[in-house]
Amino acid sequence: MNAIEAKHLSKAFGTRKAVDDVTFALPEGAFLSIFGPNGAGKTTLLRVLSTLDRPSGGEAFVSGADIKEHPDTVRERIGLISHQPMLYPDLTAEENLLLYAQLYGVEDAQGRVDQLLQAVGLAHRKLDLTRTFSRGMTQRLSIARALVHDPAVVFLDEPYSGLDPHAVDIFDELIEAQRDERTFVMVSHDLEKGFHTCTHALVLARGRIVAFAPKNELDFDEFSQLYHETVGMGVA
Amino acid sequence: MARVPITKPSTFAQYATLLKKDLRREFRTREMLTSMGIYALLVIIVYGAALALTVRDLDIVRMSGGLLWALIVFTSLLGLGRSFAHEKEQGCLEGVLLVPLDRSVVFLAKATSSFLFMLAVEVVAVPLFFFFFMTTAAPAPTLGLIVVPLFVGTLGMAGIGTMLSTITMNTRARDVMLAVLFIPIVFPLLYACVTATTAAIVGADPWTDFFVMPLVLAGGYDIVMLLVCWVLYDFVVSA
Numbered sequence: 001m002n003a004i005e006a007k008h009l010s011k012a013f014g015t016r017k018a019v020d021d022v023t024f025a026l027p028e029g030a031f032l033s034i035f036g037p038n039g040a041g042k043t044t045l046l047r048v049l050s051t052l053d054r055p056s057g058g059e060a061f062v063s064g065a066d067i068k069e070h071p072d073t074v075r076e077r078i079g080l081i082s083h084q085p086m087l088y089p090d091l092t093a094e095e096n097l098l099l100y101a102q103l104y105g106v107e108d109a110q111g112r113v114d115q116l117l118q119a120v121g122l123a124h125r126k127l128d129l130t131r132t133f134s135r136g137m138t139q140r141l142s143i144a145r146a147l148v149h150d151p152a153v154v155f156l157d158e159p160y161s162g163l164d165p166h167a168v169d170i171f172d173e174l175i176e177a178q179r180d181e182r183t184f185v186m187v188s189h190d191l192e193k194g195f196h197t198c199t200h201a202l203v204l205a206r207g208r209i210v211a212f213a214p215k216n217e218l219d220f221d222e223f224s225q226l227y228h229e230t231v232g233m234g235v236a
Numbered sequence: 237m238a239r240v241p242i243t244k245p246s247t248f249a250q251y252a253t254l255l256k257k258d259l260r261r262e263f264r265t266r267e268m269l270t271s272m273g274i275y276a277l278l279v280i281i282v283y284g285a286a287l288a289l290t291v292r293d294l295d296i297v298r299m300s301g302g303l304l305w306a307l308i309v310f311t312s313l314l315g316l317g318r319s320f321a322h323e324k325e326q327g328c329l330e331g332v333l334l335v336p337l338d339r340s341v342v343f344l345a346k347a348t349s350s351f352l353f354m355l356a357v358e359v360v361a362v363p364l365f366f367f368f369f370m371t372t373a374a375p376a377p378t379l380g381l382i383v384v385p386l387f388v389g390t391l392g393m394a395g396i397g398t399m400l401s402t403i404t405m406n407t408r409a410r411d412v413m414l415a416v417l418f419i420p421i422v423f424p425l426l427y428a429c430v431t432a433t434t435a436a437i438v439g440a441d442p443w444t445d446f447f448v449m450p451l452v453l454a455g456g457y458d459i460v461m462l463l464v465c466w467v468l469y470d471f472v473v474s475a
Contacts, residue, residue: 052330054474072336076242079334086331088322090261102253103335105245112240145331150240 001064003028003153003183004049008058010207011041011048018044020207021058026200028152031184033198035191037231041207042187046155049185050080063152063183076104079146079154083161085138086145089131093122093141096130097148104149116144120174136167143174154178156186160193172197191227195220205230250337254345259352261322268353272315276361279307280368287369297373301434304365304382305426308389309419311361312354316397317414319350320405329405333473343398343469347462351394358386376439378447385436385451389429392458393422399465402472425461428454 004026011019018041026032034042047053049062051071059066065073080086087096094113101109117123120140130138139159146154156175160168175184188194195201201218203210203226210230211223245253262268283303287296323329332342362382366375397418404413419426428450435446 050334052333075334075336080330082327082330084327084330086327086334088257088261088328089326090265090322091257095257095260099253099257100331100335102245103250103332103337105243105249107241107243149242 001028002026002061003030004032004060004062004185006049006058006060009045009048009055009060010057011044011053012056017056017207019048019055022204022207022209023058024202024209024212026183026185028183029180030199031179031197032186032200032202033194034185034187034202034204035189035194035227036204036210040204040230042204043157044207045204046080046157046185046187050078050155051075052080076149077152079149079151080157081139081142081146081154081159082157083159085130085142087130087138087141090129092127092129093117093133094126096141097144100145100148106149112148113144116148119177120144121170134167135162136164136170139163139167139171140174143171147178151182153183153185156184156188158187158189160188160190191224192220195223203227203230244336247338247341250335251341251345251348254332254342255348258345258349262349262353267322268315268318269356271318272311272353272357273360275314276307276311276357277364279310280361280364283307283365284368296369297375297438298434300365300369300373300375300437301430303369304362304433305389305430307361307365308354308358308386309393309422309426311357312390312393312397313411313415313418315353315357316350316394316401316418317411319346319398320401324405329473339470339473340466342473343402343465347395347398347465350398351391354390354394355387358390362386375437378436378439381436381447382433385429385432385454388432388451388454388458389425392425392454392461393418395458395462395465396422396425399469399472402469421461425454425457428457 002025006022006024009019009022010017022045034045036042044053048055049060049067051067051074055068059068062074063077065077067074091099094117097113097116098109101112106112117126120143122137122141125137130141133141159171163171186194195215198215200214201223202212211226333339400414400417404410404417407413431450432447432454
């Protein structure tokens with residue numbers, strides 16, 4: 001079964017098409033890295049797939065659910081980690097996770113929160129306000145937030161933004177530990193890192209797919225050359 | 237792998253969770269209560285300076301309803317403008333919108349918290365207003381009835397203000413836009429509440445004309461506007 005299936009998906013802002021006729025299918029358990037220059041439509045595509053924005057045309061299914069017809073079902077099955085942590089700075093780490101756990105209806109909310117805080121190495125800071133956290137700690141807590149309801153598909157929107165190398169390593173370890181259990185879709189500017197991590201790669205330019213293929217069918221040098229050519233194509 | 241057991245919570249449970257979050261945040265930071273409280277005090281001080289020389293020649297009792305509501309409107313605007321600011325700061329609103337919930341629950345929870353914060357400020361500001369301006373005047377024995385228009389007016393303003401605050405959240409001149417939209421839309425409610433409040437303070441007959449009828453109109457306006465906000469919120473917050 002496909003974790004994500006997009007058919008002629010598009011999203012327009014006025015007359016400008018940020019996502020234009022995007023079609024691809026991603027199998028369950030895959031790790032898709034989406035590359036492209038600034039303004040290529042990567043984040044918009046992620047926002048449409050995660051139901052934060054409504055598509056202007058086409059259709060898409062995430063974990064089997066139609067994003068237009070059954071957005072709530074999609075929301076039950078996805079988690080989103082972006083460069084914005086989506087955490088309330090004036091609530092503690094524990095309160096933030098409990099808030100989301102209760103909104104999703106996690107049965108043993110406290111148990112799940114304790115388990116996740118342990119997993120991301122923040123159990124000792126659970127009573128601290130998140131405004132006192134470093135960027136790396138905030139991003140780790142953001143992973144816990146996105147996983148609190150155990151989603152099947154996790155979207156990562158430039159998750160390394162603002163992280164120092166050590167924090168990047170910790171973040172990678174946490175994601176790596178989850179890879180067998182979920183499908184990941186990551187928007188990244190770091191070509192080498194994104195390519196190294198993924199099972200599938202997708203290049204967007206001007207809202208359109210320039211390339212989409214499983215990694216084992218791609219050669220990094222050729223892929224890198226294609227990517228740098230698309231960067232020159234500019235924005236959507 | 238065993239999945240985490242999930243039971244879809246009731247709409248009320250989600251509403252209560254969001255409301256509890258807003259209350260906890262505010263009682264921890266006192267951000268809205270402090271800014272609204274200080275602003276209300278400053279408006280009273282400005283009133284004091286503006287009316288200091290003329291107060292004996294004016295019928296302060298008849299003016300007090302209007303002055304009181306001007307104080308409430310401007311203080312509310314300040315609080316309503318802040319109500320969504322912290323939701324936007326770290327993408328928190330998007331985090332909530334990623335949860336499978338009825339978007340109007342977000343509206344109801346935010347409108348309720350704004351309503352409670354506005355009432356809390358009024359509990360302090362209204363007695364202060366009367367202490368400063370009505371000690372030499374003689375309000376009618378019906379003065380206590382002003383709690384009814386205060387309640388009805390604040391309820392409507394909290395609901396309409398929450399909706400408009402969401403609409404203006406992403407605009408460049410957020411605070412100005414909120415005021416530009418808010419005041420014309422709440423004008424019928426404001427007019428009715430000023431009339432009813434003044435009637436309660438002055439104690440003039442006939443009651444139905446000056447107290448009951450404006451309150452009925454204000455209550456009707458509240459119901460219609462809150463229903464419109466409830467229905468349209470999904471569209472507004474998604475757009």
